[in-house]
Amino acid sequence: MPTAISLTIPIEKKTAKTMKALVFHGPNQIAVESVPVPKPGPGEAVIRVTLTTICGTDLHILKGEYPVRPGLVIGHEPVGVIHELGVGVSGYQVGDRVLVGAITPCGQCNFCLSGNLAQCGGAIGGWKFGNTINGAQAEYLLVPHARANLAKIPDDLTDEQVVLLADIASTGISAAESANLQIGDTAAVFAQGPIGLCATAGAKLKGAGLIIAVESDPVRIRMAQRMGADIVLNQNEVDVVAEIRKLTGGVGVDVAIEALGTQPTFENALRVLRPGGTLSSLGVYSGKLMVPLDAFAAGLGDHKIVTTLCPGGKERMRRLMELVRHGRLDLAPFLTHSFTLDNIGEAYKLFGERRDGVIKVAIRP
Numbered sequence: 196m197p198t199a200i201s202l203t204i205p206i207e208k209k210t211a212k213t214m215k216a217l218v219f220h221g222p223n224q225i226a227v228e229s230v231p232v233p234k235p236g237p238g239e240a241v242i243r244v245t246l247t248t249i250c251g252t253d254l255h256i257l258k259g260e261y262p263v264r265p266g267l268v269i270g271h272e273p274v275g276v277i278h279e280l281g282v283g284v285s286g287y288q289v290g291d292r293v294l295v296g297a298i299t300p301c302g303q304c305n306f307c308l309s310g311n312l313a314q315c316g317g318a319i320g321g322w323k324f325g326n327t328i329n330g331a332q333a334e335y336l337l338v339p340h341a342r343a344n345l346a347k348i349p350d351d352l353t354d355e356q357v358v359l360l361a362d363i364a365s366t367g368i369s370a371a372e373s374a375n376l377q378i379g380d381t382a383a384v385f386a387q388g389p390i391g392l393c394a395t396a397g398a399k400l401k402g403a404g405l406i407i408a409v410e411s412d413p414v415r416i417r418m419a420q421r422m423g424a425d426i427v428l429n430q431n432e433v434d435v436v437a438e439i440r441k442l443t444g445g446v447g448v449d450v451a452i453e454a455l456g457t458q459p460t461f462e463n464a465l466r467v468l469r470p471g472g473t474l475s476s477l478g479v480y481s482g483k484l485m486v487p488l489d490a491f492a493a494g495l496g497d498h499k500i501v502t503t504l505c506p507g508g509k510e511r512m513r514r515l516m517e518l519v520r521h522g523r524l525d526l527a528p529f530l531t532h533s534f535t536l537d538n539i540g541e542a543y544k545l546f547g548e549r550r551d552g553v554i555k556v557a558i559r560p
């Protein structure tokens with residue numbers, strides 16, 4: 196008589212070994228592909244990405260204007276859930292919801308300890324995701340220097356409320372901070388793309404008395420007003436420099452913010468600056484940038500020109516989340532369109548062509 200045998204087969208918890216990710220292969224060549232899920236080394240973490248977006252910088256990469264190596268997963272604005280922790284990453288649990296900044300400083304090198312977290316290890320060294328290591332447009336993401344970079348998301352905030360803090364809010368708001376904008380200052384913000392809109396919000400948060408934005412796109416003009424611009428000048432309709440001079444009684448503004456990265460906007464920002472004022476530059480320039488001597492008082496105007504790359508690290512993210520939590524910053528309306536990772540190609544097209552009133556796209560892996 197056959198004996199009934201009960202077999203207990205240990206069922207190994209099924210963890211995915213491969214994931215979908217957007218891989219850059221060269222100018223105008225990107226594809227969603229299956230790649231290995233990363234494994235965290237000591238001090239590292241792997242998060243499952245729940246929400247990310249596309250940055251203007253990704254468009255530059257796609258066009259070949261900013262070189263990255265073929266085979267790289269791009270994207271640098273991740274929100275997710277901790278999937279696996281490497282050894283030594285104390286203070287976190289698998290399952291914690293986290294926001295990670297676009298810039299992931301080590302927190303230990305001379306640059307970081309001098310306060311220049313974005314320049315970690317050397318020029319632009321803090322920008323690692325989608326630049327020197329695999330990025331966030333993927334199902335999973337390896338986070339280096341995890342203890343310096345995983346910012347836990349408070350339960351009362353949604354992914355949508357925090358995703359834009361990783362880059363555009365941190366960068367945009369930094370313009371007024373780097374300029375040391377004082378309460379009651381007059382500020383002009385050149386260009387109201389996602390970063391410029393956040394620069395307008397930053398000028399308001401820092402206490403500017405009057406904020407003049409420069410923009411021609413109707414959707415962005417409305418959004419600029421919503422973010423705190425008192426006056427929006429359309430560069431296609433008025434002489435922006437003359438108008439800003441008039442609005443400031445011929446003096447010029449205390450702080451001029453450049454948020455596009457072109458010679459004309461940089462030059463106009465300088466031309467509307469009062470003597471002793473600060474030009475705070477966020478733009479990424481290519482080729483040569485010229486300083487017109489008449490606008491620069493031949494070098495005798497006590498002008499200050501400061502540049503800032505997106506401040507990163509978990510403390511920066513925590514502070515930005517505090518602004519959102521308490522109703523002082525709301526960027527959720529910027530997420531005008533939503534796509535899955537499979538459809539990210541369409542998202543790049545829409546965002547790149549600035550069709551259909553797009554400001555930022557939500558990508559849900």
Ligand SMILES: [Zn+2]
Pocket residue numbers: 250251252253271297362363
């Ligand atoms: Zn970016």
Ligand SMILES: [Zn+2]
Pocket residue numbers: 300301302303304305306307308314315316
């Ligand atoms: Zn560092």
